[in-house]
Amino acid sequence: MEISNVVVIGAGAMGSGIAYVVASSGYKVTIVDQTQEFLDKGMKGIRQKLKEGIERNKMTPAEAQKISQNIKTSVDLASAAADADLVIEAVFENMDVKKSIFTQLSQTAPDRCILASNTSTLSISEIATVVNSPARVVGLHFFNPPEAMKLVEVIIGEKSSEETVKVASAFAEQLGKTAIAARDNPGFIVNRLLVPMLNEAVKLLDEGVAGIEAIDQAAVLGAGFPAGPFVLADMVGLDVALASMRTLEDKLGSGYQPSPTLVRLVEEGKLGMKSGEGFHKYS
Numbered sequence: 001m002e003i004s005n006v007v008v009i010g011a012g013a014m015g016s017g018i019a020y021v022v023a024s025s026g027y028k029v030t031i032v033d034q035t036q037e038f039l040d041k042g043m044k045g046i047r048q049k050l051k052e053g054i055e056r057n058k059m060t061p062a063e064a065q066k067i068s069q070n071i072k073t074s075v076d077l078a079s080a081a082a083d084a085d086l087v088i089e090a091v092f093e094n095m096d097v098k099k100s101i102f103t104q105l106s107q108t109a110p111d112r113c114i115l116a117s118n119t120s121t122l123s124i125s126e127i128a129t130v131v132n133s134p135a136r137v138v139g140l141h142f143f144n145p146p147e148a149m150k151l152v153e154v155i156i157g158e159k160s161s162e163e164t165v166k167v168a169s170a171f172a173e174q175l176g177k178t179a180i181a182a183r184d185n186p187g188f189i190v191n192r193l194l195v196p197m198l199n200e201a202v203k204l205l206d207e208g209v210a211g212i213e214a215i216d217q218a219a220v221l222g223a224g225f226p227a228g229p230f231v232l233a234d235m236v237g238l239d240v241a242l243a244s245m246r247t248l249e250d251k252l253g254s255g256y257q258p259s260p261t262l263v264r265l266v267e268e269g270k271l272g273m274k275s276g277e278g279f280h281k282y283s
């Protein structure tokens with residue numbers, strides 16, 4: 001099956017980044033969000049990526065303009081989905097919100113359209129229960145920032161068809177990514193490894209073993225991580241990290257319970273880079 005028209009739902013950190021990657025690979029993409037304000041914020045981020053691309057000689061102004069012309073925005077999910085070959089949902093990490101989106105997609109996207117979720121930890125099989133043909137539902141899990149990270153996990157739901165998985169994997173490879181398939185389970189591969197590590201870092205801090213800078217530096221110098229756990233958590237968004245931890249706790253047991261410090265920071269609105277402060281401060 002040929003993919004031409006792509007719709008990305010959610011203009012946040014991931015949705016706007018995924019749309020940028022998709023448009024950069026020559027596809028037409030429509031970004032959908034709840035309000036024009038959210039769309040404007042997402043487009044501002046995309047324009048910044050294009051500007052940096054030109055400044056770093058990664059693209060010419062003409063190429064940047066072409067990428068920009070491949071991107072449209074809309075607040076009308078039904079009309080955007082009506083001619084889509086592939087929809088990638090990247091809204092809040094909340095099962096009810098995702099199910100409501102997939103219910104609408106089931107009614108408005110054409111039968112040929114593959115319906116993918118960028119969820120970090122939620123069950124693709126459960127999301128698919130609200131869709132008329134769950135065979136066309138799959139996980140396409142990009143990493144942050146999507147333009148830099150080379151992996152896309154392709155999550156195989158209980159009812160995902162072989163054809164859906166094949167087309168979704170080929171699409172990810174077309175974007176220049178490595179597609180790795182994983183059976184649906186809480187956290188898939190990467191977050192099953194990463195989320196407990198982030199939580200352990202906060203526990204080390206709470207226990208007074210070492211400070212934020214020291215733990216970050218230890219992970220980089222001793223474990224060879226490209227960034228320390230607190231920098232990574234701030235980049236992911238502490239709300240997103242907390243939601244992922246709660247899913248792992250709910251599905252896999254209390255060993256995955258989020259640390260109280262993380263819960264407090266989220267309650268205080270300290271969500272990481274996107275809010276200007278998380279474990280670290282950003283100006």
Ligand SMILES: NC(=O)c1ccc[n+]([C@@H]2O[C@H](COP(=O)([O-])OP(=O)(O)OC[C@H]3O[C@@H](n4cnc5c(N)ncnc54)[C@H](O)[C@@H]3O)[C@@H](O)[C@H]2O)c1
Nearest residue numbers: 010011012013014033034038090091092093119120144236
């Ligand atoms: N942040 C990360 O590092 C990361 C990495 C991989 C996957 N994810 C996953 O990607 C998804 C999005 O994460 P994010 O960090 O981009 O979140 P975000 O909070 O930055 O953005 C979410 C966007 O979704 C929009 N939205 C919410 N409900 C909507 C609706 N009903 N219709 C249209 N738009 C709606 C919001 O307005 C917002 O713009 C989550 O499922 C998350 O778990 C996040």
